Amino acid sequence: MNKIFTKPKSLKPNVMHYCPGCGHSIIHRLVGETIDELEIQERTLGVPPAGCAVLAYNYFDVDMGEAPHGRAIAVATGLKRVLPDRVVFTYQGDGDIAAIGTAEIIHAANRGEKVTAIFVNNGTYGMTGGQMAPTTLAGMNSTTTPGGRDVARDGAPLDLTQMLATAKGSVYLERVTVASPKHIRQAKKAIKKAFQVQLDGLGFSLVEVLSPCPTNWKMAPVPAYEWTLQEMTKIFPLGVIKDITGYDEK
Amino acid sequence: MAKRLMRGSHVLGEAAVRAGCRYYFGYPITPQNEVPEYMSARLLEVGGTFVQAESELASVNMVIGAAMAGARVMTTSSSPGISLMQEGISYLAGLELPAVIANVVRGGPGLGNIAPAQSDYFQATRGGGHGDYRTIVLAPSSCQELCDLTVRAFDLADKYRNPVMILGDGMMGQMMEPVEFPEMQELADLPAKDWIITGAKDRPSRALLSLLLTPKVLEDHNYKLVRKYDAVTRTETDWEEYLLDDARQVVVAYGTAARIAKGAIKRVRSMGLKVGLLRPKTLWPFPSEPLKRLTRVVRQLLVFEMSAGQLVEDVEMAVAGQAQVHFYGRPGGVVPTPEEVAHQISHYYYQAGLMNDDARAQG
Numbered sequence: 001m002n003k004i005f006t007k008p009k010s011l012k013p014n015v016m017h018y019c020p021g022c023g024h025s026i027i028h029r030l031v032g033e034t035i036d037e038l039e040i041q042e043r044t045l046g047v048p049p050a051g052c053a054v055l056a057y058n059y060f061d062v063d064m065g066e067a068p069h070g071r072a073i074a075v076a077t078g079l080k081r082v083l084p085d086r087v088v089f090t091y092q093g094d095g096d097i098a099a100i101g102t103a104e105i106i107h108a109a110n111r112g113e114k115v116t117a118i119f120v121n122n123g124t125y126g127m128t129g130g131q132m133a134p135t136t137l138a139g140m141n142s143t144t145t146p147g148g149r150d151v152a153r154d155g156a157p158l159d160l161t162q163m164l165a166t167a168k169g170s171v172y173l174e175r176v177t178v179a180s181p182k183h184i185r186q187a188k189k190a191i192k193k194a195f196q197v198q199l200d201g202l203g204f205s206l207v208e209v210l211s212p213c214p215t216n217w218k219m220a221p222v223p224a225y226e227w228t229l230q231e232m233t234k235i236f237p238l239g240v241i242k243d244i245t246g247y248d249e250k
Numbered sequence: 251m252a253k254r255l256m257r258g259s260h261v262l263g264e265a266a267v268r269a270g271c272r273y274y275f276g277y278p279i280t281p282q283n284e285v286p287e288y289m290s291a292r293l294l295e296v297g298g299t300f301v302q303a304e305s306e307l308a309s310v311n312m313v314i315g316a317a318m319a320g321a322r323v324m325t326t327s328s329s330p331g332i333s334l335m336q337e338g339i340s341y342l343a344g345l346e347l348p349a350v351i352a353n354v355v356r357g358g359p360g361l362g363n364i365a366p367a368q369s370d371y372f373q374a375t376r377g378g379g380h381g382d383y384r385t386i387v388l389a390p391s392s393c394q395e396l397c398d399l400t401v402r403a404f405d406l407a408d409k410y411r412n413p414v415m416i417l418g419d420g421m422m423g424q425m426m427e428p429v430e431f432p433e434m435q436e437l438a439d440l441p442a443k444d445w446i447i448t449g450a451k452d453r454p455s456r457a458l459l460s461l462l463l464t465p466k467v468l469e470d471h472n473y474k475l476v477r478k479y480d481a482v483t484r485t486e487t488d489w490e491e492y493l494l495d496d497a498r499q500v501v502v503a504y505g506t507a508a509r510i511a512k513g514a515i516k517r518v519r520s521m522g523l524k525v526g527l528l529r530p531k532t533l534w535p536f537p538s539e540p541l542k543r544l545t546r547v548v549r550q551l552l553v554f555e556m557s558a559g560q561l562v563e564d565v566e567m568a569v570a571g572q573a574q575v576h577f578y579g580r581p582g583g584v585v586p587t588p589e590e591v592a593h594q595i596s597h598y599y600y601q602a603g604l605m606n607d608d609a610r611a612q613g
């Protein structure tokens with residue numbers, strides 16, 4: 001019998017700890033497939049976040065080095081500067097990258113660090129129990145915005161990827177989602193391209209992935225996926241945000 | 251090798267480069283700006299990498315990444331910047347990563363001033379960051395020693411896989427003295443590191459972590475660190491003894507304060523007072539044993555520091571009531587003169603009647 005679907009070899013056979021329906025598991029898989037297809041497992045280094053994906057080193061079968069909350073891209077900078085011929089990626093939630101780590105990400109992008117950031121936007125602080133994130137939608141409930149996020153009090157959702165587009169050193173930025181099979185295929189293409197940008201030494205690349213957090217959104221997985229597609233994409237529209245790679249899109 | 255007349259900040263940079271440091275990440279803060287300036291040019295010459303980071307938080311985390319990849323790496327800053335680095339230093343300790351951090355201490359707390367001070371002693375020797383950990387802390391008191399201890403800092407960091415801090419001050423950074431540098435160390439000669447992450451080629455993948463969720467596992471890790479710190483204490487504790495043979499009173503001071511103290515001791519010696527100096531060169535591990543031994547013959551110690559009193563706690567702990575411990579300090583970046591310190595020395599010396607003891611010993 002022909003096996004046509006299997007686990008990427010860049011992922012360990014461990015059972016993941018993510019909640020049922022969590023986008024992290026899908027995104028891990030897409031990154032794993034990318035590493036396999038580009039044949040870079042032996043020279044890839046990952047920097048896991050503080051956040052629900054804090055245990056990513058249990059899943060990725062590549063060298064991994066832990067960073068304090070928000071500082072992944074600075075750690076990645078240090079790694080890449082010492083090992084310029086390796087592939088270095090960070091995996092960061094919205095709290096990690098767009099709140100505590102905002103300064104680091106903007107400046108890494110501006111310096112054009114040749115690293116790739118996977119930015120998982122689920123509109124909440126998953127790990128710490130569903131507090132407001134910079135990306136929490138207006139009116140959306142969180143444990144620290146009782147009655148919903150009030151823009152006048154809490155600020156509006158922050159579009160980090162759009163901000164990064166103004167940084168001269170960012171080369172490729174795309175926003176995708178894993179909320180439907182079609183979108184998952186698109187997300188995979190974007191992630192692979194972001195790694196390719198790094199392999200080609202062009203500069204900083206980032207893929208923002210809109211991802212459901214059924215647990216903290218207090219929704220069943222299917223409605224959570226629908227909500228991601230219908231509501232999140234209104235504030236965070238999908239698509240290429242910046243692409244100065246010069247690659248011909250085929 | 252010929253001696254070179256050089257400013258302390260540049261000595262620190264040059265010694266680091268000669269010790270094989272090829273990566274420097276930092277953020278400007280007075281009074282240590284000459285270090286990043288020197289490194290930016292010098293690392294270019296030797297094919298190294300200098301990155302001016304956006305903050306001390308970023309610098310120390312770039313240091314973490316570079317150390318994970320096996321490089322000899324350094325950052326430098328001054329008090330407020332070091333405060334920002336404390337999170338990273340705790341991670342360096344938890345992850346057991348070797349790195350060198352120099353603190354050119356200025357007056358605090360808060361923004362304070364840019365004058366030389368010793369008020370970061372607690373922060374340096376007690377951890378500063380969270381968790382049960384220790385930073386090895388070296389306190390040079392001349393440009394030559396700054397050079398030697400910088401090289402030693404890199405060696406100790408690698409030997410123990412631990413962050414090492416060089417604790418200086420603005421005076422040390424600015425003063426110019428002749429220095430003999432060691433030969434350029436070849437990177438190939440540095441000890442092999444079999445734990446770094448470089449990509450899982452021809453071996454299973456690795457993860458460098460400090461996240462150990464099971465309390466018992468973290469406890470074991472903490473006890474492993476404790477055993478390491480015990481080994482550092484047994485093997486690396488270092489201090490200088492100056493005119494201790496016949497001393498009736500001993501001044502305890504480090505770094506710039508120790509230089510001032512030496513000037514003061516010369517003065518009081520010329521007046522016939524038998525005073526010596528014990529100068530810790532490692533602030534952690536602290537030379538408690540030699541201090542304890544001293545109390546068998548010396549009944550009076552004077553701790554002198556450029557702070558409101560921090561080192562004095564370690565001295566009191568070491569002598570455990572077996573000698574009088576007096577304290578003289580000036581915080582806020584005030585640098586006392588040798589006359590001022592000499593005055594304090596003789597004040598306590600006479601007060602304790604040590605002069606009469608001297609006379610009796612002669613008669």
Ligand SMILES: Cc1ncc(C[n+]2csc(CCOP(=O)(O)OP(=O)(O)O)c2C)c(N)n1
Nearest residue numbers: 050051052069093094095096124125126127
């Ligand atoms: C310095 C510091 N502050 C706070 C925390 C607690 N903390 C851990 S993860 C996290 C937020 C994670 O949210 P996000 O990045 O959105 O990732 P998610 O869990 O949603 O995947 C916080 C606040 C920490 N680990 N370190």
Ligand code: SF4
Nearest residue numbers: 018019022052126213
């Ligand atoms: S809390 Fe949310 S982000 Fe975290 S694992 Fe569960 S579903 Fe995923």
